[in-house]
Amino acid sequence: MRLLVTGGAGYVGSVCATVLIERGHEVVVVDDLSTGNADAVPEGAQFVEGDIGELAASVLGDGSAGPRFDGVLHFAAQSLVGESVLEPEKYWRGNVVTTLSLLEAIRVSGTPRLVFSSTAATYGEPESSPITESDPTRPTNPYGATKLAIDHAITSYSQAYGLAATSLRYFNVAGAYRGAGENRVVETHLIPLVLQVALGQREKISVFGTDWPTPDGTAVRDYIHVLDLAEAHLLALEKASAGTHTIYNLGSGAGFSVREVIEACRRVTGLPIEAADAPRRAGDPAVLVASSERAIAELGWRPAHTDLDEIVADAWTFLQALGDRSHAAHRD
Amino acid sequence: MRLLVTGGAGYVGSVCATVLIERGHEVVVVDDLSTGNADAVPEGAQFVEGDIGELAASVLGDGSAGPRFDGVLHFAAQSLVGESVLEPEKYWRGNVVTTLSLLEAIRVSGTPRLVFSSTAATYGEPESSPITESDPTRPTNPYGATKLAIDHAITSYSQAYGLAATSLRYFNVAGAYRGAGENRVVETHLIPLVLQVALGQREKISVFGTDWPTPDGTAVRDYIHVLDLAEAHLLALEKASAGTHTIYNLGSGAGFSVREVIEACRRVTGLPIEAADAPRRAGDPAVLVASSERAIAELGWRPAHTDLDEIVADAWTFLQALGDRSHAAHRD
Numbered sequence: 250m251r252l253l254v255t256g257g258a259g260y261v262g263s264v265c266a267t268v269l270i271e272r273g274h275e276v277v278v279v280d281d282l283s284t285g286n287a288d289a290v291p292e293g294a295q296f297v298e299g300d301i302g303e304l305a306a307s308v309l310g311d312g313s314a315g316p317r318f319d320g321v322l323h324f325a326a327q328s329l330v331g332e333s334v335l336e337p338e339k340y341w342r343g344n345v346v347t348t349l350s351l352l353e354a355i356r357v358s359g360t361p362r363l364v365f366s367s368t369a370a371t372y373g374e375p376e377s378s379p380i381t382e383s384d385p386t387r388p389t390n391p392y393g394a395t396k397l398a399i400d401h402a403i404t405s406y407s408q409a410y411g412l413a414a415t416s417l418r419y420f421n422v423a424g425a426y427r428g429a430g431e432n433r434v435v436e437t438h439l440i441p442l443v444l445q446v447a448l449g450q451r452e453k454i455s456v457f458g459t460d461w462p463t464p465d466g467t468a469v470r471d472y473i474h475v476l477d478l479a480e481a482h483l484l485a486l487e488k489a490s491a492g493t494h495t496i497y498n499l500g501s502g503a504g505f506s507v508r509e510v511i512e513a514c515r516r517v518t519g520l521p522i523e524a525a526d527a528p529r530r531a532g533d534p535a536v537l538v539a540s541s542e543r544a545i546a547e548l549g550w551r552p553a554h555t556d557l558d559e560i561v562a563d564a565w566t567f568l569q570a571l572g573d574r575s576h577a578a579h580r581d
Numbered sequence: 582m583r584l585l586v587t588g589g590a591g592y593v594g595s596v597c598a599t600v601l602i603e604r605g606h607e608v609v610v611v612d613d614l615s616t617g618n619a620d621a622v623p624e625g626a627q628f629v630e631g632d633i634g635e636l637a638a639s640v641l642g643d644g645s646a647g648p649r650f651d652g653v654l655h656f657a658a659q660s661l662v663g664e665s666v667l668e669p670e671k672y673w674r675g676n677v678v679t680t681l682s683l684l685e686a687i688r689v690s691g692t693p694r695l696v697f698s699s700t701a702a703t704y705g706e707p708e709s710s711p712i713t714e715s716d717p718t719r720p721t722n723p724y725g726a727t728k729l730a731i732d733h734a735i736t737s738y739s740q741a742y743g744l745a746a747t748s749l750r751y752f753n754v755a756g757a758y759r760g761a762g763e764n765r766v767v768e769t770h771l772i773p774l775v776l777q778v779a780l781g782q783r784e785k786i787s788v789f790g791t792d793w794p795t796p797d798g799t800a801v802r803d804y805i806h807v808l809d810l811a812e813a814h815l816l817a818l819e820k821a822s823a824g825t826h827t828i829y830n831l832g833s834g835a836g837f838s839v840r841e842v843i844e845a846c847r848r849v850t851g852l853p854i855e856a857a858d859a860p861r862r863a864g865d866p867a868v869l870v871a872s873s874e875r876a877i878a879e880l881g882w883r884p885a886h887t888d889l890d891e892i893v894a895d896a897w898t899f900l901q902a903l904g905d906r907s908h909a910a911h912r913d
Binding site for chain 2: 404
């Protein structure tokens with residue numbers, strides 16, 4: 250298939266683009282490099298630098314000679330929860346308005362398939378655990394609200410215009426693959442934060458809340474290896490039906506506590522890693538674990554990398570290699 | 582207060598503008614007349630014709646000399662449920678993108694208050710009755726989904742930028758006031774449709790579903806007089822607090838069945854009004870009734886025109902007068 254990957258210079262987008270190319274697909278990456286890194290775009294992908302909201306119509310074309318692409322994988326997004334609270338305008342414009350332009354270009358060009366990166370943040374504070382796709386959606390921050398609005402827009406487009414669409418609601422994506430991993434300027438995800446302590450880039454890791462109703466009192470999250478996530482995207486491209494929009498939660502189904510993650514990082518790195526207990530943060534739920542039963546049943550998806558130490562080890566290998574490359578660059 | 586009323590040439594917007602002027606407020610109406618009627622803009626209001634998405638920045642100003650308005654009442658919207666299913670692009674652009682431009686202009690200009698016309702359609706098929714504001718939101722059509730996205734955007738803006746915001750979720754608005762009533766080219770609401778049969782503009786009224794689990798087997802809806810709705814807008818303007826976005830359901834709290842509405846129309850008009858039973862329509866819930874407890878408790882709102890015959894009589898007076906004016910126009 251010939252596929253357009255938006256945000257293909259970012260963490261999840263670049264890993265998925267890598268896997269798509271390995272499986273013989275033709276990939277065009279569009280990324281404005283506002284948070285992505287041109288080095289992460291895999292070899293073999295055509296790279297177009299720019300904002301997908303502005304470029305969608307010209308890249309996808311007017312459909313007069315048929316669609317140029319078999320599908321779009323839409324990763325490009327503003328994705329920092331804290332920033333979204335302080336600067337919602339950036340998220341409503343950058344996520345919703347941008348994606349509406351992309352959807353309109355998909356419609357005009359007759360592009361048949363779309364896979365969208367949605368998020369567990371669309372649910373907000375869960376009523377029960379694990380979270381299923383039919384649970385209420387009550388996002389507690391603008392990031393989750395913009396992703397939910399896009400999910401609803403995709404449903405509209407799919408029903409009206411025949412698009413075969415899938416939204417994949419990621420839980421906590423982690424791990425790395427072949428030189429593509431998670432290393433944002435403003436890092437907010439637990440595993441890279443803990444590993445930054447191991448690397449000496451950060452003094453200690455804060456454990457927000459030690460009195461949650463969980464086995465060890467710290468918050469529990471569902472970590473999914475980015476490679477398992479990439480497999481789900483391939484399956485979604487294959488299985489989606491015209492005029493249908495299906496939403497799938499993607500998690501490993503197992504929850505790990507903050508303390509368990511820190512312990513895994515200590516085991517993998519062999520380093521002590523200082524942790525400090527801190528009060529709960531407002532808006533943090535105690536437990537966020539996905540039911541991925543629908544993806545397993547309908548897509549035939551099987552997460553293969555659910556071992557926490559393996560996830561952490563892949564992230565660690567990536568961050569170490571990045572450090573080495575960065576040192577090498579400084580020497581040049 | 583000096584108030585901007587978007588969509589003030591439409592049904593609810595023009596009634597609210599009329600009441601605001603009666604209470605001594607200064608009103609500027611912006612309406613692109615795509616579905617509204619310039620004649621409905623009340624005397625005493627300044628009228629600017631155009632799209633609020635395009636005009637918001639220039640009308641509200643850049644705030645350099647302080648805000649020009651004390652508040653915005655945002656009624657302008659695409660609001661036909663059936664059309665939204667067939668042409669979602671028109672609704673995502675026309676409702677969401679337009680409102681995001683308005684929100685940005687509100688932020689830049691420092692306008693302190695916003696009252697937004699939300700809808701019961703944000704809830705979708707209710708899990709229980711009556712519907713409260715904390716019930717899950719699962720819109721079943723793009724119209725409801727776009728209004729929900731706007732509600733979420735307003736929450737974001739209010740929390741980040743200090744806006745005093747209120748969303749009023751209307752149930753079935755009906756009735757008329759001083760020459761402003763409901764008479765759309767494509768009419769989809771029950772009371773005007775039934776009265777169009779009385780006026781001879783329509784042969785009969787279809788009763789969709791006679792086997793619902795309701796007392797007489799026909800669908801039950803919550804009709805609220807447009808004048809009671811206008812009062813809620815005034816109260817929302819007075820009571821809203823900076824940095825807070827509150828959502829209120831607005832209904833009379835009583836449900837009337839389709840057969841009860843038709844009977845009321847027969848009583849009020851003294852005409853037979855032919856009705857024909859028809860199968861249920863997909864997506865129609867059996868019962869949609871609001872709990873307005875929050876508006877009653879927090880706004881001190883009291884719906885005063887809850888008698889169905891009074892609601893129907895006001896709509897009937899309006900439609901008859903409209904017919905007379907139209908005949909007069911044809912004679913000229």
